Amino acid sequence: MDNLAHGWKIHQQGLHSKAEQAYQRELNDPTAPPQRKALAWCYLGILYYDLGKYSQSLTAYNTAIQMHPQFPVALSNRANTLSALKRIDEAISSCEAAIKLKPEYSTAWTNLGTIRTNCGQLDAAIECFGKSLSILPNDNEPAHRNLGAALTYQGCFQDALRHTERAIQINPDCAEAHRNHATLTLLHEDFEHGWEEYEWRIQCKDFNLPEYPYPRYAGGSLSGKSLLLHAEQGLGDSIHFIRYAQLATRAGARVLFHCPPALCKLFGHLPFIDQIIPMPSAPPTCDFYLPLMSAPHIFQTRPETIPRDTPYITPDLKLTKQWKTWLSQQPGRLKVGIVWQGNPDHPADWQRSLPFRVLNGLAHPDVTFIPLQLGHGGEQLTDETALNIADLGEQLDRDSGPFMDTAAIMSQLDLVIGSDTAVIHLAGALHVPTWVALSVSPDWRWMLNRDDSPWYPSMKLFRQSQRGDWSDVIQSMYDLLKTIQPRKC
Numbered sequence: 001m002d003n004l005a006h007g008w009k010i011h012q013q014g015l016h017s018k019a020e021q022a023y024q025r026e027l028n029d030p031t032a033p034p035q036r037k038a039l040a041w042c043y044l045g046i047l048y049y050d051l052g053k054y055s056q057s058l059t060a061y062n063t064a065i066q067m068h069p070q071f072p073v074a075l076s077n078r079a080n081t082l083s084a085l086k087r088i089d090e091a092i093s094s095c096e097a098a099i100k101l102k103p104e105y106s107t108a109w110t111n112l113g114t115i116r117t118n119c120g121q122l123d124a125a126i127e128c129f130g131k132s133l134s135i136l137p138n139d140n141e142p143a144h145r146n147l148g149a150a151l152t153y154q155g156c157f158q159d160a161l162r163h164t165e166r167a168i169q170i171n172p173d174c175a176e177a178h179r180n181h182a183t184l185t186l187l188h189e190d191f192e193h194g195w196e197e198y199e200w201r202i203q204c205k206d207f208n209l210p211e212y213p214y215p216r217y218a219g220g221s222l223s224g225k226s227l228l229l230h231a232e233q234g235l236g237d238s239i240h241f242i243r244y245a246q247l248a249t250r251a252g253a254r255v256l257f258h259c260p261p262a263l264c265k266l267f268g269h270l271p272f273i274d275q276i277i278p279m280p281s282a283p284p285t286c287d288f289y290l291p292l293m294s295a296p297h298i299f300q301t302r303p304e305t306i307p308r309d310t311p312y313i314t315p316d317l318k319l320t321k322q323w324k325t326w327l328s329q330q331p332g333r334l335k336v337g338i339v340w341q342g343n344p345d346h347p348a349d350w351q352r353s354l355p356f357r358v359l360n361g362l363a364h365p366d367v368t369f370i371p372l373q374l375g376h377g378g379e380q381l382t383d384e385t386a387l388n389i390a391d392l393g394e395q396l397d398r399d400s401g402p403f404m405d406t407a408a409i410m411s412q413l414d415l416v417i418g419s420d421t422a423v424i425h426l427a428g429a430l431h432v433p434t435w436v437a438l439s440v441s442p443d444w445r446w447m448l449n450r451d452d453s454p455w456y457p458s459m460k461l462f463r464q465s466q467r468g469d470w471s472d473v474i475q476s477m478y479d480l481l482k483t484i485q486p487r488k489c
Contacts, residue, residue, distance in 0.1 A: 003029070004039060016047055023047070038068035042077065049081050050205065057081040072098040076108040083115045091115050106136040110143045117150045120350040122467075125150045141170040145177045152184065153351060155440035155467060157448070160184060175203035186444040194444075195297035202291065207232075209291065210258070217288035219298060223252030225287040230258035231279070232291050234343060236422035238263055239429055240445065240455065243307050244295035246272040257292075258283050265401040266426075270313065306454045310431040319400055319408035327412050330390045332368030334486060337410055337427070338387075339418035341377025351439045354419045354470060356380035361474035362417070363387050364481060370413065372396070372406055372423050414487040417477060420446070428456030433487065435460050435477055440467040 007022030026032055026040040041064035048057035061078035065071055075098035082091035095112040098105060113128030129147035133140055148164035151157075161184050167177040178200035186194035201207055210230060217227055227248050231238045238260070245255045249272040256275045259267060264278050277283045290298065301307075327335050340354040356377070362369070363386035370390050371381060374397060381391065397405045407426060410416055416427040416434045420443055427434040436453075438446055438461055446453065446461060453459040462473045 004036065004043065007040075008043060011043070011047055011050075016051060020044065020047055034067050038064045038071060038074070041067065042071070042074045045074065045077060045081065049077070049084070054081050054084045058085065070101055072102040072105055072108060075101070076105065076111050079108075079111050079115060083118060088115065088119050104135050106132040106140060106143065109135065110140075110146060113143070113150065114146045117146065117153065118347060118350075120153075122150050122154050126154075139170055141167045141174055141177065144170065145174065145180060148177075148180055148184075152180070153348070153441045153467075157184060157187065175200045176205075179204055183444040187442075187448055189303050189447050191296070191302045195301065199294060199297060201293075212283075212286075212289045214286055215288055217290040217298065221252070222248055222288075225253050226256065227253040228256045228258055228277075228283050228286040228289040229292050229295070230289060231260055231263070232293055234346070234422065235260060235262060236342075236420075236425040237293060238267075239313070239422060239425040241292045241295060242267060242270070242273075243309075243312050243429075244292070244299060245270070246309075246312065247295070247299050247307060248272075256283060256286060262402040266313065266403045266407065269316075272312075303454055308454060308457055310429060310457055313407065313426065313429040315407040315411045315430065316400070316404055319404060320411055323405065323409040324412045327370075327409070330368050330370075332388060333366040334364075334414045334481075334484060335368055335370060335390075335412075336362075336481075337370045337372045337413045337416040337418075339372045339416070339421050339423040340380070341373055342419060342421040344376045348441075348443070351441065351467070352420045352443070353377070354437055356385070358470045358474055359417075360386045361471070362478050362481060364478070367481065370409065372410070372416070372418070374406075415481075415484060425456075428453070428459050431456075431458045433458050433460075435462060435480075437470065437473045437477075438463045440464045 003022045003026040007019045010022070011019035023040045023044050027037055041060045045057045045060035045064065048060055058078065058081050061074050061081060064074040065078070075094050079091040079094040082094055092112065092115060095108055095115065098108040099112070102108065109128050109132035113125040113132065116125035116128060126147065129143050129150065132143040136143070144163045145167035148160045148167065151160035151163065164177060164181045164184060167174060168181060171177065178197050182194050182197035182200065185197055202209055212228065229245060242257070245257065248255050254274050255272060256277060257267060257273050258277050258279060261278045264276050267273060268276050338359060340356050340359060342349050342353045367388060368390050369387045371392065395405070397403060403426060406423060407430060410427050410432050411430050413432060416424070416432055418424045419437050424434060424436055434456065436459060442463070445455060451461050453461060462476055464470065465472050
């Protein structure tokens with residue numbers, strides 16, 4: 001039996017443990033030549049990468065390259081692992097080394113383009129994908145798919161759609177291509193097709209769906225049934241879509257929510273959730289389960305039928321009174337919350353987050369700004385600023401629990417301004433007046449060519465006219481800020 005051929009076959013079937021055993025048998029074979037062992041290490045690198053074991057993946061690739069330095073496949077694949085470890089310069093160098101050894105290696109060009117896309121080097125990325133397609137013009141699904149993603153970030157949506165659809169034509173079973181197609185479709189407010197396409201996300205390699213011993217809800221009566229909704233993706237996504245628990249409750253279901261610990265306290269008092277189960281604790285037996293972001297598809301949501309009643313989250317009353325007193329002691333006619341940095345691990349964070357310094361353009365003598373930024377990005381407050389800042393220091397959510405102080409203080413603010421973050425979703429769910437700064441290529445939920453959000457009636461959207469330039473957004477906000485009157489809470 002050819003260990004490598006067999007291992008690769010079952011690897012592609014998702015049988016990772018057995019594939020690893022096959023590769024190890026090759027490594028333990030004293031008769032195997034060095035190049036075969038190098039290939040086995042390369043396959044192990046791919047396997048560990050697929051499992052998210054990036055340190056082990058890097059070790060495997062490095063071993064393969066030590067054994068066989070002229071190994072473009074290992075060099076190209078190692079670049080993906082280095083990128084996942086956020087060692088971007090090394091990733092680019094590894095890809096370029098592969099291309100130097102094999103200039104017509106289309107996969108290496110695609111990998112290099114993907115790495116450059118993920119760090120915002122879009123023009124260079126598009127050139128790389130073009131090179132890949134010139135080498136392999138037919139059946140090059142990865143190049144078309146990833147070129148579509150780069151063009152989306154550039155705001156070239158029609159070209160992005162064309163390449164994404166071409167990727168699906170080449171490989172109709174490519175879940176990642178369908179997911180990209182879904183986001184483009186939803187961005188254009190085609191919910192009928194968008195939600196259906198979005199179900200492909202569950203089959204993507206980077207999607208971790210818990211295994212539950214009961215059936216997935218696919219529609220039908222919920223009267224007298226128990227439904228487990230489980231959170232997925234980011235905290236902001238859960239805040240955004242927890243509204244669908246109301247629809248299940250109205251349909252007669254007992255609703256349970258399998259929830260990240262950071263949201264348990266915030267969601268614990270919601271009247272339309274019967275039980276919160278913190279992850280990774282095992283939930284009780286239920287009649288059905290449903291991924292939270294599949295709810296719009298199940299409930300056949302269209303732009304005009306979005307469940308938009310807000311607030312659907314309410315702050316703690318005791319905390320609200322405390323923060324109301326604190327705010328009354330701060331100077332300024334207006335009290336405005338600000339948040340600028342999203343999750344740095346989000347693949348599009350490089351374009352959706354704001355540098356704190358750009359907010360200086362909002363400076364006004366009658367406005368006091370309250371930073372709502374926690375964790376990454378908070379260090380930027382040490383920068384010199386023209387803003388009148390009422391700094392909360394380390395008080396925010398320290399004793400009350402995640403989002404609890406944040407929700408309470410936001411409910412008393414005149415306005416919240418920020419980039420696309422979980423805090424912004426919370427402001428919308430609280431029905432607080434909220435202004436959102438959006439890049440040329442916003443997340444699909446913000447759609448295109450509108451300054452309102454059908455998801456959050458209290459929101460106003462401000463969009464970049466040029467990628468990377470926030471000046472027009474900040475100027476528009478400043479001009480409007482001068483007209484805002486204090487809110488009566």
